[in-house]
Amino acid sequence: MSAPVPDVSIILPCAGLATRFGAPYAKELHCLAPGVTILDRSLETVVELAKSGLAVRVVVVFGPHKLDTVKYLARYAGTFQLVFVYQDDEAEPGLDGAIRCALPMTRGAVALVLPDIVVSSVGSLRDALRQTDVTGWSVVAAKERDPAVLRQMGALTVAGRNGAVIVEAAAEKPADPAGFNALWGIVAVAETQAHRLPEVARRDAASPLAGARALMVERIVNYNTTEG
Numbered sequence: 447m448s449a450p451v452p453d454v455s456i457i458l459p460c461a462g463l464a465t466r467f468g469a470p471y472a473k474e475l476h477c478l479a480p481g482v483t484i485l486d487r488s489l490e491t492v493v494e495l496a497k498s499g500l501a502v503r504v505v506v507v508f509g510p511h512k513l514d515t516v517k518y519l520a521r522y523a524g525t526f527q528l529v530f531v532y533q534d535d536e537a538e539p540g541l542d543g544a545i546r547c548a549l550p551m552t553r554g555a556v557a558l559v560l561p562d563i564v565v566s567s568v569g570s571l572r573d574a575l576r577q578t579d580v581t582g583w584s585v586v587a588a589k590e591r592d593p594a595v596l597r598q599m600g601a602l603t604v605a606g607r608n609g610a611v612i613v614e615a616a617a618e619k620p621a622d623p624a625g626f627n628a629l630w631g632i633v634a635v636a637e638t639q640a641h642r643l644p645e646v647a648r649r650d651a652a653s654p655l656a657g658a659r660a661l662m663v664e665r666i667v668n669y670n671t672t673e674g
Contacts, residue, residue, distance in 0.1 A: 450527070457545055507531050532547075566588075
């Protein structure tokens with residue numbers, strides 16, 4: 447029997463080496479509390495989305511060194527649909543390559559959720575996906591002024607406009623973070639624009655996030671840094 451067509455799809459890239467994390471195991475499996483890993487925390491927004499009644503497909507991008515993560519994700523098999531895609535890092539390197547690997551398996555609006563990033567509001571993903579019907583693109587973001595942090599993240603310039611917060615500029619891990627005042631933790635995009643999602647993770651391409659609606663949360667933690 448074929449799998450049901452999802453209402454929304456989540457790309458979960460788990461093929462990275464996380465050399466900065468410095469542990470002998472996958473960073474997303476690091477325990478934050480008994481029985482709770484970073485991956486569990488990052489997926490809280492996705493679990494909330496599935497509980498809202500939407501059919502959710504999570505496309506997990508993995509490499510040969512992440513079989514423990516694949517096994518761990520079995521606990522979510524009854525919560526949302528899981529699809530696993532192998533990333534050949536030579537043919538499709540980096541985060542943008544992981545996104546390209548996953549896109550053929552997505553249907554509906556698409557969100558990029560990173561397994562080492564935790565946002566403070568579990569309902570933010572649902573709200574971001576709703577905004578794609580209006581603006582095409584949306585981000586879950588938090589204010590940030592520390593240039594060291596902005597250099598390691600997807601940096602944004604956000605400003606209030608007509609009662610909403612709008613992304614005026616965006617860059618992936620900018621060498622010069624001057625002028626940026628926020629960072630994104632989740633990106634959501636309408637199905638018609640999903641083919642451009644890899645550009646979000648590229649330093650050598652203009653970001654498609656300019657003009658996106660930003661849903662601001664109190665905190666976004668990146669556990670792939672010493673600060674996290």
